[in-house]
Amino acid sequence: MLKNFWYAVEFGDKVGRRPAKVTCLGQDFVLYRxxxxxxxxxxxxxxxxxxxxxxxxxxxxxxxxxxxxxxxxPGGACVRIPANPPGRGIPGKARVDSYPTVERYGMVWAFLGDLPEEARPPIPHIPEHGDPAFHAVHVEMEFAANYERTLENVVDSAHIPFVHGTTFGDPDRPEIPDYTITLDDWSAVADIRLSSAPPRGLWGVLARHRSRPEQVTVTNGWYLPNMVKIHIRLPFGDMILYDFNIPISQDRTLVKILGFRNFLTGRWADGNARRRIERILLQDRPVVESQRPELLPFDLSDELHLRSDALQVAYRRRRAQLIERGWWVGGDDVVTGDGPRRTATVIPSPARRDDPELARAWVHKARGGSGAPVSDDTAT
Structure with missing residues (x-):
């Protein structure tokens, strides 16, 4: 799991004046307005x-x-202890981690790491948000799988004819032409020509009087730390999915999707769009959950790669660079309790770097275990 990134942890309309729990990178957080x-x-x-x-x-x-x-x-400091009599002060160490938060594109983004503001990677751009030509739906589903497996599944075009052969894939034409990747520090994007089955149901009605191309161009790409964008050019419009693979833990992922479309933009068609997205996820889920090894290998040579896997290979190479930089959630981010396998992840917040004297202010506990102060390493 990668730290020091902005993570979209919740849909904005789900956060209000009541505290809401979310989990990411193995740590529990509370959101409120x-x-x-x-x-x-x-x-x-x-x-x-x-x-x-x-x-x-x-x-x-x-x-x-x-x-x-x-x-x-909001900054994490305790400002009231009801049990204290009047005049008694509040200890300086009475505080919890506070993480920078931004609301953008209908999502709540939290920066999970301790980098200063000028050193933080960017939040990916979602141009369809706020564009009156597009209408969006929200979908979410949990997978019993590692988030890197679910992320790679979405950028893997070669699985479409087989896993999605009954929805939009064409099992009779599974070939993936070579494609070119546009790569920067935080993303990799490619236009891929795919054969597809004719749309069915309500979308099939739209396509009935339009010529069906032999292939469609799908723009597919990953955006660090955990987002995938798929732009599908249908004969009657564009469907654009932003897929956020939120790592609840090493072996559980909450997939949240923003699905934009510029056809059938009335709310009456939202249910149909959600069902189509959910059906695709339900086809993916048992396959991804069965993958072994459960975690992505660190060594590229541990799995066989083809040219059609170029997007995944680009992700793994960039991931290896960030691991070398120290952005992997590792031993310094885990506290251990007394019992077997009683551990908890603790992602350092910017305040730990800003004020090293308070590095031991936050005492974290593993479920079922004893308290353990966070090591000084998390403040450097």
Missing amino acids: TRRGEVVCLSDLCVHRGGALSMGTVKGDTVACPYHGWEYE
Whole structure:
């Protein structure tokens, strides 16, 4: 799993004045809105006795722990301890991690890492958001698989004729022509010519009086850390899917999709669009969940690659570079409890880098285990 990136952790319309729990990179977070409507992202773990802040309440701009009422402001500092008598101060170490948060393209993005603002990678651009020619639907589904397996599945064009042969793939014409990749530090994109089956149902009605090309051009690409974009050019319009593969843990992924279309843009057609996307995910899920090894190999030579796998190979090479840079979630980000396999991931926030004296302020606990302070390594 990669840290030091902006992760789209939730649809914006799901975050309000009630605390909401989300999980990413193996860590639990709490989201809520301030009185001005700004989204806050904090570690979902009260520093006092480990209560889940997501079970608490929002008071003004603070979130209060449901156990002893400790209140935390958006920057992570505790500003009220109800059990303290008047005049007693609040310890400087009474605080939780706070993560930079941006609301953009209908998604809530949290920066999960400790890089300063000028060193952070960009949020991928989604030009269809706000374009009146397009209408969007939201879809989500959980996979019992690693997020890199689900990500690579979406950029893998060669599986379409076989896994999706009953929806839009053409098993009689499975060839993938060679394609050229446009690559930068944070993304890789390619135009790929694919053979496809004729659309069915409501979309088939639209295509009935239009000529059907032998092949369609699909623009496919990955955007670090976990997003895939697929642009399908249909005879009657464009379908564009932004696929966010959110790593709940090493072996569980929450897939959230923004699906844009510039045809049948009325809300009455939303249900049909969602069902089509869900059907594709349901075809992918059992195949991806059965893959072995469950985690993507670190060595390129551990799996066989063809020219049709060029997008996946580009991802693995860039991933290897970022691992060398220290952006992989590793031993320094994991605390261990007393029991077997009792571990928890702790992603360092910018405040740890900004104020090394507070590096041990946040005490994290593995489920079923004892408390363990985060090592000094996370502050460097």
